[in-house]
Amino acid sequence: EVQLEESGGGLVQPGGSLRLSCAASGFTFKNYGMGWVRQIPGKGLEAVSVISAGGGSTYFADSVKGRFTISKNNFKNTVDLQMNSLRADDTAVYYCAKRGMLTVGGSPMYYFDYWGQGTLVTVSS
Amino acid sequence: SYELTQPPSVSVSPGQTATITCSGHRLGQSHACWYQHRPGQSPRLLIYQDNKRPSGIPERFSGSMYGKTATLTISATQAMDEADYYCQVWDSQTEVLFGGGTKLTVL
Numbered sequence: 332e333v334q335l336e337e338s339g340g341g342l343v344q345p346g347g348s349l350r351l352s353c354a355a356s357g358f359t360f361k362n363y364g365m366g367w368v369r370q371i372p373g374k375g376l377e378a379v380s381v382i383s384a385g386g387g388s389t390y391f392a393d394s395v396k397g398r399f400t401i402s403k404n405n406f407k408n409t410v411d412l413q414m415n416s417l418r419a420d421d422t423a424v425y426y427c428a429k430r431g432m433l434t435v436g437g438s439p440m441y442y443f444d445y446w447g448q449g450t451l452v453t454v455s456s
Numbered sequence: 457s458y459e460l461t462q463p464p465s466v467s468v469s470p471g472q473t474a475t476i477t478c479s480g481h482r483l484g485q486s487h488a489c490w491y492q493h494r495p496g497q498s499p500r501l502l503i504y505q506d507n508k509r510p511s512g513i514p515e516r517f518s519g520s521m522y523g524k525t526a527t528l529t530i531s532a533t534q535a536m537d538e539a540d541y542y543c544q545v546w547d548s549q550t551e552v553l554f555g556g557g558t559k560l561t562v563l
Contacts, residue, residue: 366552368499376491376499376542378552390551426498433505435487440505441546442489446498 333357333445340450351412353427361405364430369423417454424449460555467561474530478543486545488526494539
């Protein structure tokens with residue numbers, strides 16, 4: 332059974348930093364990309380960051396570029412999101428998600444097939 | 457910037473069919489996924505590659521793509537289907553994009 336467990340959320344002041352971690356089990360972690368998706372209160376889902384299976388390729392939403400970094404440890408089966416220079420509009424529930432993949436017409440096709448329960452990040456003074 | 461447009465809300469009576477659309481000018485070049493997000497729960501993958509269902513997803517959830525519009529259809533809608541629904545694409549230019557979400561109300 333695939334399990335994803337986030338940790339590290341909490342209250343932080345504007346300008347501060349926080350590191351989220353996601354512990355994965357139930358699948359061959361090194362073979363899959365992982366992502367972080369957030370939901371700002373009252374808003375929809377936003378893909379914050381994604382990292383490829385081997386960690387060599389990353390994606391960041393424009394809203395977090397230059398402030399957030401993502402890392403993947405294929406020995407510990409964890410994926411971390413380092414969040415710096417946090418702003419009030421980063422307040423959200425952050426979900427860790429496993430990236431599934433198919434090859435369609437010779438091209439990769441991705442989707443988030445498993446999600447964690449989420450961890451709340453509150454940026455406030 | 458590239459956007460995926462969904463209706464903010466859809467209402468349906470129990471037992472009837474609900475249809476939720478997702479439009480975007482590059483949708484025909486990308487495959488769409490659909491997620492269900494109930495309050496207080498994690499999002500759940502309903503449809504991938506436009507019309508494929510993961511194991512465990514009931515057959516009454518179906519997806520289609522025509523032109524630049526993806527559609528999620530929920531047949532024989534139940535009260536438990538009340539949730540927010542999101543389309544999503546992995547696009548080579550914008551990479552990962554969600555639609556704005558549709559709140560489904562089962563009256």
